[in-house]
Amino acid sequence: MAIRNIVKEGDPVLSKKCRPVExxxxxxxILLDDMRDTMYKAEGVGLAGPQVGVLRRVVVIDxxxxxxxxxxxxxxMKSGEQRETEGCLSCPGEYGITVRPMNVTVKAQxxxxxEITVEGSELMARALCHEIDHLDxxxxxxxxxxxxxxxx
Ligand code: ZN
Numbered sequence: 001m002a003i004r005n006i007v008k009e010g011d012p013v014l015s016k017k018c019r020p021v022e023x024x025x026x027x028x029x030i031l032l033d034d035m036r037d038t039m040y041k042a043e044g045v046g047l048a049g050p051q052v053g054v055l056r057r058v059v060v061i062d063x064x065x066x067x068x069x070x071x072x073x074x075x076x077m078k079s080g081e082q083r084e085t086e087g088c089l090s091c092p093g094e095y096g097i098t099v100r101p102m103n104v105t106v107k108a109q110x111x112x113x114x115e116i117t118v119e120g121s122e123l124m125a126r127a128l129c130h131e132i133d134h135l136d137x138x139x140x141x142x143x144x145x146x147x148x149x150x151x152x
Contacts, residue, residue, distance in 0.1 A: 004038045004052040009091045015137040018055045021071045024113040028058070032069050032111055035060045044089045046127045048134030051090050059108075059131040063123045070118065073108035073132050078125075085148065086126060086140045096144035100126045 007013055021028060031054060039047040039060055046061040059070040080102025087095045104125045106118045120128045130140055141147075 002034050002037070003041050004034050006038065006042060006047075006089050007051050007053055009088075009139065013050050013053050013055065014090060014134070014139065016050065016055055017137050018049055018057045018135040020057050021109075024071070024109070024111060028071070029111055031056075031058060032060065036062075036067055036069075039089075042089050045123070046131040047089065048131045050134050050137070057135045059135070061124070061127045061131060063127055065124075068118060069111055070106065070108040070116075070131075071111065071113075073106050073118075073128070073135075075104050075129070075132060076107050077103075077105040078129075079103045082122065082126070083145065084123075084126060086130065086144070088130070088140050091139065091141070093150050094141075094147070096141065096147040098126070098140055098143040099145055100129050100143060104128050106132070 035047050045063045049056045049058040057072045061068045078101035082100055082102045083097050085095050086098040103121045106128050110116050
């Protein structure tokens, strides 16, 4: 296990589209373990492949309710709307109010390739949308309606 470098905004890897994971092997498991450790060390609630320089459709999330690993995630349902403060480990010190769905349902695979469904509301819905966006090269700023004062 290792802590990986978190890529910062401005790096072209953050604006690229990720390819699906096809092999659910040791290499994927090491990546997931490293992403988990890196996320916890940075005290984030989510981390996506491109943020550690890996253009694969892989996401880890923990909003304080346990680790969720999502491989090849897809949002299959969204409803409602919320406006809350959002930030990103790749954009340190920057926060803004985003508009996101209140509830989302995501279909994905687990680290062994088994199909799973994850439902999230409020913070979990925001985290799911935010991290899945990263897989398509989209940063949270695209959904910001108001940037907040920078915190140092
Ligand atoms: Zn982010």
